[in-house]
Amino acid sequence: MNEAMKLVYLLLHDFKFASLRVEDFAFKRFHFSKEYAKRMAQLGHDVKLYIMADDIARKQVVEVEEMEVKAFNVSLQFPPMMRFGNAHNLGVLGEIERDSPDVVHLHNYYLWNFLYTAPWVKRLKLPLVAQFHGTDPIRRVKASIFYPSLRLCDRLLVPIRSEEDFLIRSMRIPANRVLRFPSTGVDTRVFRRTAAKEEDPLLLYVGRIPEPSSYRWEKAPQYLLPILSALRKNGVRARLIVVGDGPGLPSLSRDAERLGLRDSVLFLGQLDNERLPELYSRSWVTFVPIHMEDIEPFWGGTLQESLACGTPVIAFNAESPGFRKFGLLVPPRAESAFKLIETALANPARLVSAGDEGLEFIKENCDWNTLAQRLDSLYSSLAK
Numbered sequence: 001m002n003e004a005m006k007l008v009y010l011l012l013h014d015f016k017f018a019s020l021r022v023e024d025f026a027f028k029r030f031h032f033s034k035e036y037a038k039r040m041a042q043l044g045h046d047v048k049l050y051i052m053a054d055d056i057a058r059k060q061v062v063e064v065e066e067m068e069v070k071a072f073n074v075s076l077q078f079p080p081m082m083r084f085g086n087a088h089n090l091g092v093l094g095e096i097e098r099d100s101p102d103v104v105h106l107h108n109y110y111l112w113n114f115l116y117t118a119p120w121v122k123r124l125k126l127p128l129v130a131q132f133h134g135t136d137p138i139r140r141v142k143a144s145i146f147y148p149s150l151r152l153c154d155r156l157l158v159p160i161r162s163e164e165d166f167l168i169r170s171m172r173i174p175a176n177r178v179l180r181f182p183s184t185g186v187d188t189r190v191f192r193r194t195a196a197k198e199e200d201p202l203l204l205y206v207g208r209i210p211e212p213s214s215y216r217w218e219k220a221p222q223y224l225l226p227i228l229s230a231l232r233k234n235g236v237r238a239r240l241i242v243v244g245d246g247p248g249l250p251s252l253s254r255d256a257e258r259l260g261l262r263d264s265v266l267f268l269g270q271l272d273n274e275r276l277p278e279l280y281s282r283s284w285v286t287f288v289p290i291h292m293e294d295i296e297p298f299w300g301g302t303l304q305e306s307l308a309c310g311t312p313v314i315a316f317n318a319e320s321p322g323f324r325k326f327g328l329l330v331p332p333r334a335e336s337a338f339k340l341i342e343t344a345l346a347n348p349a350r351l352v353s354a355g356d357e358g359l360e361f362i363k364e365n366c367d368w369n370t371l372a373q374r375l376d377s378l379y380s381s382l383a384k
Contacts, residue, residue, distance in 0.1 A: 002380035005102040006046045009037050012106070012113045014052040014074050014087040018208060019247060021055045022071045026062045030273065032133075032184035032301060033107050034064065039185075039372035040379075041066035048099060052087040059091065070095065078112065085111045085136070093120045101126060102383040108133040109150065110142050118149035127382035131157040133183055136217050143171055154382050157181035159298035179378075182298040185368035190273055191308040193359065195281040197352075201238040201345045203228065204283035204311070206276065206302050209246035215316045215332045216291040222252060223289050223316070226334035227341065229259045236342055240265045241279060280309035284351055285327065285344070288315045295326045297361050304366050307358030312351050314341065323350075326358045 011033040015025060025031060033049055041047040047067040052074055053060075060071045072089040079086055085108075093116075096104065104121045106114065109130040121128045130153045136142075143150065143166070150156065150171060156178050158164045164180060167173040205221050212222045224240060231238045242252070242265060249267070256265045271279075280286060286306035292315040297304060303313050303326075312327035321329045321340060328344050330337035344351060364370075 002376050004044045004046065005379055005383055006099065007037075007040055007048070007379065008096060008099055008101040008104050009033055009047070009049045010092070010096075010104065010106040010117065011049065011051045011108070012087065012092065012111055012117065013085050013108065014054040016054045017084045017210070022051075022053045022060060022062065022069075025051065025053075026064050026069050026071075034067075034069075035185065035368060036105070036107075036371075036375070037067045038065055039368055040375065043372060043376055045376075045379075048101070050092055050095065052089065054087070059095075088113050092117070096121060096126075097124055100124075103127045103129065103379045105129040105131065105379075107131050109146070109153070109156070110135065110139060114149055115146060118152045122152045127154045127379075128152060129155045129157065129378070129382070131181070131183070132159060132163050135163075140166075140170075143167075147171060153177065155179055155378065159183040160293070160296050162293050180298065181374070182304070182366050182371060184301045184304065185366050185371040186301070186304040186308050186362060187273075188308055188363050188367045191277050191280070191305045193281050193310040194277045197284060197348070198282050201236065201285075202283045203238055203240045204243070204279055204286045204306070205240065205289070206243040206279075206286065206305070207288075209242070209244050209248040209252055211248045212251065215289055218290070220289045220316075220332070221287070222248065222255065223332045223334070223337075224287055225252070225255050225259055225261060225265065227330075227337050228264060229261060230334045230338035231342060231345075232261070232264060234338065234342060236345060238264070238345065241283070242267045243269070243271050243276070243279065245270045276305065277309050280306050280311050283311050284348065285314050285341075286311050288313050289332075291316050291318075292329065293317065293320075295324045295329065297326060297358060297366060304362055307355065308362040308366075310352075310355040310359045312354040312358060314344075326354055326361075 037047045037049045050070045053071045054074045056073045062069045074087045076088040077086050314328045316332045317329035318331045330340045
């Protein structure tokens, strides 16, 4: 292990989109930012994680396991009328200066506060690592606006090839500053193959259930029920398990009733991680209902968890659907998607092979211990 460092992680968005309070985030829910921080604290570093919260009136500090979570109230929302990414509190800047870390790691550099946070960190002469955790309809416009801030980063961590190519080729960021790196990790001691596949096709969704939304920018599980209905009508004996909760759960339950799927869909609510590996293992495929250009195992916790248990993934892509190394891309429209899925389910050996390849890839590249060691070396090199 490298010499102990002071690390500050920045997760500078609030959780109004997910209806999470500070206590929920700190003590009840898994979040990749907490896991990054916890893993580095376990290596002996002094770690602080900054978040934004719309349920508090002033800054709060909470001790969580080996680290410190600092929650800042939202003092301004700009641009207005956005559900995500527009929260601001300039007190964060002074807090960074007071904490005087050896390295600052900012999660999600397409948040609007990145514009001024990155220059502030570099004014303090601190190494800055910024990480990609999602996109939106105006990513390319944002990238042009944010260009000076992107150029200030010592390392940009990206999990998908298209973002890597975009930064290097379109934005002219030096290639030695852009590093392919998983958006999150997975504990392969917990997430592993623990059960045999069901005899009939079992389909799985694990994740938050938002209000019905565009499949490109947020997970859209509302597309899954029409697909299941089409499969059932065509004689495929498939069932769907839905794990998770959120504001869209009531409407999803009503859709199941309306489509006559009461006996084919099981809503289990939010489950602890320890209960998920068996569900992943028994399932034939796991849905990640969001647009993906490819099924890339560096991108997304649910995708990694499923592959770690030997189960391939189905995601959405209306432009270039088809089989991929670790699963299947399908159009979001049920009448087109179900045919591809029916073909995939008719060839279980191919699904098993994709799951086997995914399992080995995740074990070698995405285990949390592996990521922590890589970050430890990266931070040490930057701090020096």
